[in-house]
Amino acid sequence: MAQLIKEGGLFGALTVLDKTDPLSPRIIVKSYEKALAEARRKLVIAEVYELGDWSWGYKEVVDNGGQVKMSMMYEFAFVPLKSHHRPQLVEVPAEETP
Numbered sequence: 001m002a003q004l005i006k007e008g009g010l011f012g013a014l015t016v017l018d019k020t021d022p023l024s025p026r027i028i029v030k031s032y033e034k035a036l037a038e039a040r041r042k043l044v045i046a047e048v049y050e051l052g053d054w055s056w057g058y059k060e061v062v063d064n065g066g067q068v069k070m071s072m073m074y075e076f077a078f079v080p081l082k083s084h085h086r087p088q089l090v091e092v093p094a095e096e097t098p
Contacts, residue, residue: 027072028096035074039090043078049088052079056094071095 030038036054040046054077058070072094079087 029072029094030074030092030096032074035092035094036076038092039074039076039078042090042092043088045085048081048085049078050081051076052087053077059091 032054036051043049054075056072056074059073060068061071062068074092074094076090076092077087078090
């Protein structure tokens with residue numbers, strides 16, 4: 001996953017453009033609060049975890065047609081409140097669906 005750094009650049013992203021495609025339409029990005037709530041719903045036992053860290057950036061995703069595209073994602077790292085649970089990493093698409 002490519003990540004944005006504080007200066008506004010991308011860290012770890014490499015894209016090769018071999019043809020010119022039309023610009024994609026602008027997207028509406030979910031708020032942090034909405035994405036966090038969605039991530040918590042994905043946890044099996046949400047009450048035994050607290051948020052440790054989070055980030056957002058771009059990830060290569062293959063669509064149904066086999067095309068690779070870059071999609072904006074939130075990534076939440078949840079840490080267990082008790083040591084007998086494992087940490088959980090949850091990804092949530094950042095694009096708001098209509």
